[in-house]
Amino acid sequence: MLLRLADPDERYSAVRLRSDLATLDYDRVGEEWTLDVGAAPVTRLEYELELVSADGGSECVCDPGNPLRAPGAFGEKSVVLLEPYEPPAWLGEPQVEGAERELTAPGRGLGKDVGVRLWSPADAKDADALPLLVANDGPEYAELAGLTGYCAAMIASGALPPHRVVLLAPGARDEWYSASPLYAGALVRGVLPAVAAEVAVRGAPVAVGASLGALAMLHALHRHPGAFAGLFLQSGSFFVARHDSQERGFSRWARVTAFVQEVLAGGRGTGAAPSVLTCGAAEENIHNNRLMAAALGDPLYELRDLHNFTAWRDALHPHLTGLLDELW
Secondary structure, three states: OEEEEEOOOOOEEEEEEEOOOOOEEOEEEOOEEEEEOOOOOOOEEEEEEEEEEOOOOEEEEOOOOOOOEEOOOOOOEEEEEOOOOOOOHHHHOOOOOEEEEEEEEOOOOOOOOEEEEEEEEOOOOOOOOEOEEEEOOHHHHHHHOOHHHHHHHHHHHOOOOOOEEEEEOOOOHHHHOOOOHHHHHHHHHHHHHHHHHHOOEOOOOEEEEEOHHHHHHHHHHHHOOOOOOEEEEEOOOOOOOOOOHHHOOOOOHHHHHHHHHHHHOOOOOOOOOOEEEEEEOOOOOHHHHHHHHHHHOOOEEEEOOOOOHHHHHHOHHHHHHHHHHHHO
16 A cells, blocks of 8 residues: 655655554655555554654654544554454444443552443443453543443343443553552452442453553452453563563563563462453564463464554454353
8 A cells, every 4th residue: 555645845855654663764756755555564554654844853743645543542643454454343233322430449559549430231230240341541441442332232242241341540550550569459459349339240350451451450360369250461561671671761660570570480370360362463562472371371362453442442352252251
């Protein structure tokens, strides 16, 4: 696929595509800049353009020549769809009506409470004991990855039984999600009891997380075996020194890598519940995700996308569906 940017007035001295892949330079051809992305190792690519002006100044913008946009936690990006990409079929399928309520759970030791949004099928009564999903970065998972829409579609189709979803606000994300014993304790001793006091819950919940949120769910289960019946971990930030030196500046690098090494060595809690992992095959995190999947003895599904909420949305079915069908 050929990307084009018109520049008849020669405003730019260079045009570069910036994404989670390597930076790619456009070529000037006549009155436009062009770049062939057909050989990219993905079927869907989110990107920005770096426009370098003749005086050396530059700015990063969405591609003015491409109307397709993808939402993200840090704003919109341009997106190009390559063969054989197709969005998930459930996006166009019927969904049950849902209802939400806001809760506050005690964040013991965190310095603040944990914000909780509880999603349920609209016809569910509080006394109905239903299975439970618990998602880190919950509001973003719902808004940018369509998590509650997916659940509503799966319930409507009969692929999954009626269930509820706990959407956890991230708070001080880099601190809470970086293998923090305080966050693990607040999740298990604060959030889960607060939800159970509000509605009836059937069995242990299933935890969902992406990036650092996946790491935090794995850590919580390792520190509190039995807290979750299963884990769905997407593009987990399972940093190891030999693959992730670019992350050494992260404030909790030492704590994260120490925990990951403990799991890789078969430390306490390893294999405490079945897990399913997904990760983009061209992501920086793919190497540490392969190590983690091998250590856990659980499947890793490699995707032709990168580190973003749409990629995580696209992997919900059949991968999360299969895990929940097995557990529920």
